[in-house]
Amino acid sequence: MTQRRRWLVRGGAVVAVVAAATGIARAVAGGGSAAAGTPSGLLSPSVLGKLQSAPPLGPGGYEGVPVPNAAPLASRAAMAAGQQVDGISCQSDFHLLFHWHAALTVFASGKQSQIPAGVGIIDPKETRNSKGQPYIQEGKCFYWLHTHAPDGVIHIESPVQRGFTLGDFFDEWGLRLSTDQVGPAKGHVTVFYDGKVYRGNPRDIPLVDKAQIQLDVGTPLIAPDLISFPKSL
Numbered sequence: 001m002t003q004r005r006r007w008l009v010r011g012g013a014v015v016a017v018v019a020a021a022t023g024i025a026r027a028v029a030g031g032g033s034a035a036a037g038t039p040s041g042l043l044s045p046s047v048l049g050k051l052q053s054a055p056p057l058g059p060g061g062y063e064g065v066p067v068p069n070a071a072p073l074a075s076r077a078a079m080a081a082g083q084q085v086d087g088i089s090c091q092s093d094f095h096l097l098f099h100w101h102a103a104l105t106v107f108a109s110g111k112q113s114q115i116p117a118g119v120g121i122i123d124p125k126e127t128r129n130s131k132g133q134p135y136i137q138e139g140k141c142f143y144w145l146h147t148h149a150p151d152g153v154i155h156i157e158s159p160v161q162r163g164f165t166l167g168d169f170f171d172e173w174g175l176r177l178s179t180d181q182v183g184p185a186k187g188h189v190t191v192f193y194d195g196k197v198y199r200g201n202p203r204d205i206p207l208v209d210k211a212q213i214q215l216d217v218g219t220p221l222i223a224p225d226l227i228s229f230p231k232s233l
Contacts, residue, residue, distance in 0.1 A: 037163075037206055037208065038193075038194070038206070038208065038211075039193055039198055039200065039205070039206065041199065042193060042194070042196035042197065042198060043196060043197040043199065044196060044197070045192065045195070045196065045197055045223065045224065047197060048190070048197060048221055051220075051221050051222065051223035052110060052220040052221065052222050052223065053222075053223055054222050054223050054224070054225035055112060055222075057225070057227070058070075061133050061134075061135075061149050061150065061151045062129060062133040062134065062135040062148075062149045062151075063135075063148065063149050063151055063153055063230070063232070063233060064230035064232060064233070065103070065149070065151040065152070065153050065227055065229070065230065065233070066151065066227060067114070067133075067149070067150050067151045068105075068112045068113070068114045068150075068151075068152070070111070070112045070113055070114045071113065071114060072113065072114045072115070072116040072150070073106050073108075073113035073114065073115060073116075073175075073182070073183050073184070073185070074116075074173070074175055074183045074184055075116065076116060076118055076119060076124075076173070077174075078173070078174030078175060079119065079120070079172065079173055079174045080143070080171075080172050080173075080174060081122065082122050082140070082141055085143065085168070085171050085172050086167075086168045086171050086172075087162075088143055088144045088145065088164075088168060088172065089143070089144070090120075090122055090141040090142065090143045091141055091142060091159075092140065092141045092142070094159040095159055096157050096158065096159060097158055097159055097160060097161055098156070098157075098158055098161075099155070099156070099157045099158075100155075100156040100207070100208060100209035100210075101153050101154065101155060101156065101209060101210065101229065101233045102153070102154045102156065102207045102208065102209070102210070102211040102212070102213060103151075103152050103153055103154070103211070103212045103213065103227055103229070104152045104153075104154055104166070104169075104213050104214075104215075105152055105212075105213070105214040105215070105224075106152075106182055106183075106185070106214075106215045106217070107214070107215070107216045107217065107222045108182070108185035108187070108217040108218065109185075109187070109217065109218045109219070109220075110218075110219070110220045110222060112222075113185070114150050114152075115147060115150065115151075115152040115154075116147065116150050117134060117135065117136050117147050117148060117149050117150045118136045118139070118146075118147065118148075119146060119147045119169070119172065119173050120142065120143035120144075120145050120146025120147065120169070120172045120173070121136055121139040121141075121142050121143070121146050121147075121148075122139055122140040122141045122142075123139050123140040124136040124138070124139045125137075125138040125139060133149075134149065134150065135148055135149050136148050136149070142157070143172050144156065144157055144158045144159070144164070145157075145164060145168055145169045145172055145207065146172075153233065154169055154207060156207050156208075156209075163206060164206070164207045165203060165204055165205055165206055165207060166202055166203060166204075166205040166207060166213060167201075167202075167203030167204065167205075168207070169207065170183070170203070177202055177203050178201070178202070178203065179201055179202065181217075182202070182215050182217050185217040185218070186217070186218075187217045187218030187219075188217075188218065189202055189215055189216070189217055190215075190216040190221055191205065191213070191214070191215055191216075192212075192213070192214040192216070192224040193205060193211065193212070193213055194211065194212050194226070195212065195224045195226050196224075202215060210229055212224070212226050212227065
């Protein structure tokens with residue numbers, strides 16, 4: 001049975017109704033594969049030498065975030081089918097302890113890939129607004145990490161206090177993520193976190209509010225180009 005989430009619409013973007021999120025800090029330690037929080041030891045992109053300029057941002061989507069003019073990195077075909085993944089449940093209704101948003105961008109051999117809508121949503125039902133922009137707000141159940149639009153925004157909607165990582169999101173998606181592979185794309189993975197170089201395993205990247213993560217698979221390396229999150233996110 002398809003469940004409809006409760007939403008508030010503000011300025012053309014859609015945000016979930018969050019219950020009792022008072023006092024939740026940016027960094028939350030706990031039950032994920034790594035503790036959440038801004039990584040330490042981030043480096044200036046200058047350590048990588050000359051970087052290729054990022055392509056122009058795509059048009060603004062349903063959430064007010066640019067949607068890449070690119071093919072999806074992968075489909076949802078290998079996605080988990082509702083079973084628990086990394087301690088993350090797929091639920092049709094739950095009270096949120098916190099609701100965060102992180103942005104994910106992927107380049108493979110210098111070409112950008114789109115992160116599809118509906119990752120982490122079982123039986124997603126797509127809708128479009130008056131501008132024809134796609135968005136998913138209904139599904140059989142929602143994992144705590146999911147995407148509503150093809151703009152790379154990962155919604156982190158948790159009923160429990162714990163940390164989440166990018167590896168958790170890719171495990172839900174059913175795709176491999178390592179230092180030499182991002183889904184079907186293979187090659188050395190260079191990671192940018194909030195515009196700086198992250199030297200750790202991409203699986204361990206913490207998903208916290210307003211984090212901006214870029215994965216470059218192979219070369220050329222693309223300079224990070226940070227987005228501006230709309231007030232609704």
